Amino acid sequence: MRYLKNVTLKSLMIATFISLGLTSCSEDDDSNPSGEGSANLTVRMTDAPGDYEAVFVDVQDIEIHVESDNETEAEADVDGDGWVSVGDVQTGVYDLLELTGGVSQLLADTEVPAGYVSQMRLILGSENSVIVDGVEKPLNTPSAQQSGLKLQLNQNFEAGENYAFLLDFDVDKSIVETGNGGYNLKPVIRLSAEADAGMVVGKVVVPADIDMSVQTLVILTGESTTISAYTDAEGNFALNGVPAGVYSLEAIPEADANLSTFAIGTVEVKPNETTDLGELTL
Template sequence: MRTNRLILTGIFLLMLIGALACRKDKNNNDDTGRISMRLTDAPADYDAVYIDIQQVEFKMRGRAAIMLTPNRPGMYNVLNFRNGTDTLLVNTTVPVGDIEQVRLILGANNYVVVDGDTYPLTTPSGQQSGVKLNLHTTIEANASYDMWIDFDAGKSVNHTGSGKYQLKPVIRAYSALTNGRIEGYVLPLSAMATVYAINGADTVSAIPAPDGHFVISGLAEGSYQLYIEPAVLTFASFSTNVNVSFGVIANVGTITLL
C-alpha cells in the first residue's frame, strides 16, 4: 500500500509540474505579439542607392529598448523596392505594450550610383547614432502587425557638389492600419511621367513601372491632389482629386496623357 501511495504521489507531482509548465508557456505566448517590418521606397533619379542597415531598435513605453538584427543585415538597394514592392527586414515577436519609436542603425557602407559612377554617402554626425522614426503602435497579445519603413531616396540623398553626396534619411513609418494607398496606370510610357499625391505640405511621389503601373502607399486619410507631371513636354500634365481611406485602395484606373 505504501508503494502504491508513493507511485500515486509521484504521478500527481509529474502532472502538477506539467500543468505549471503549460501554464507558463501559455503566459509567455500571451505576453507577446508578432511584428513583420518591411522596407519600401519612393523613387529617385539615381542608378542605385545602397543603404547599410545593421540593426533595428524598437523603443517601448516603460520597457528597455529591443534591439533586433535584420533577416539580412547589410546593404539594400532601396530603388529595388518601389510601386508596392518591398523586402522583409525583421519578423519576430515583441512584448505587449506601446511602441513609441523605431531606430535604424546604419553601417558605414552607404553609397549612391550616378550615371554608372559610385560615390560614398556621408552621414551627418547627428544621425550617426541611428535614424529615428516615430511610430505609435500598441502591441496586443497574440496579434500580428505588418509595418513598413518607406525610404524616400530622392529626398534623402543630397548632392553637396564636387562629386560628394550626403545621406540625410527622409523616412516614413506606417502600419497596415494606417496605410492609405492610391494606385493606377499612367500611359503612354514615352511621357516618362512622375506621379505626386499632394495633401497640404505633404507630397509623396511615385515613378510608374515599365508597364505604367504605380502605387503610392503610407498615406494618411484625407483628400489628395493627384498630379501627374510628364518629363516629355509635348505631353500635358494631369490633375485630379482622390479621397484616401485606410483599408481601401483608391484605384484611379488608367490615365492617358495627351
C-alpha cells in the same frame, strides 16, 4: 529631370522606419499567441522617387527601445540601456531605388517584447553609396554608424497584438550634396500604419504613336501629405500608405516624351480601401 534607372534588386534594403498606428488582428485583448508576453511586428518599405541611378544602404540591425518588465526584454537587453534588436533582420546592402512604382518590400515579420516602445533605430554599416552619372560615390552616414538612425514611435505594444507599419523613404530629400562634392545621408521618412491607410492605383497610358518607353512620375497631394511613385515598365503605379482624405493627382511624363501632364482635381481615399483610377491617358 533625370529619371531612375532600374538596378538589379539585391533583396531589400533597410529599415529605418516606423509608425503612426497599429493593426490588431485579435478580438480578445487577453489573447497572446506566443505565450511569452510578445507582440508581432511587421514592417514593409516603399520609396518615394529620387533623382539618382542607385542608392545603396548597408543595413546591420534594427532595434526598438522598450519599457517593460518582460523577462524576454531583460535577457535581450545586453547593454542595459533598454534597446532590443527586433531579430531576424535581413541584413545586407540594398538599393532603395528598386522600391518605386508601387513596389513594397517586407523588411521584418517578427516577435518583439510587449511594452511601451518609445523609439526605433536603424544601425548602418559602412558600405553606403550613391550612383550619380554612372559614378559610384560614398554616402556618408556618421551618426547612423555610431548609434543608429533614431525615429520616434511612442506606441504601446500589447501582448498578442499585431503591428504593421509602412516606411516610405524619400530618397530625393534624404541625400544631401556637400560643398566638396560628397554626399551625406539624412533620412526623410513618411510613416504610416498599413491597416488604417488606403491605396491609390492606376495605369498611365501613352498615345499609340509614341514609339518609346515613357516613365511617368505620379504625385498625390493633400493638405498635409504628398506621396509619389514612378510607373513601372507597363505604366502601372500604386501609391501605398495613403491617409484617408481628399487629394489632387498629377501624372508627369519624362521630359523627352514631349507629353503633357495628366491631372485629376479630386481623388478621395478611404481607410483600408483601394482607389482604382483606371487608365490615365496622356
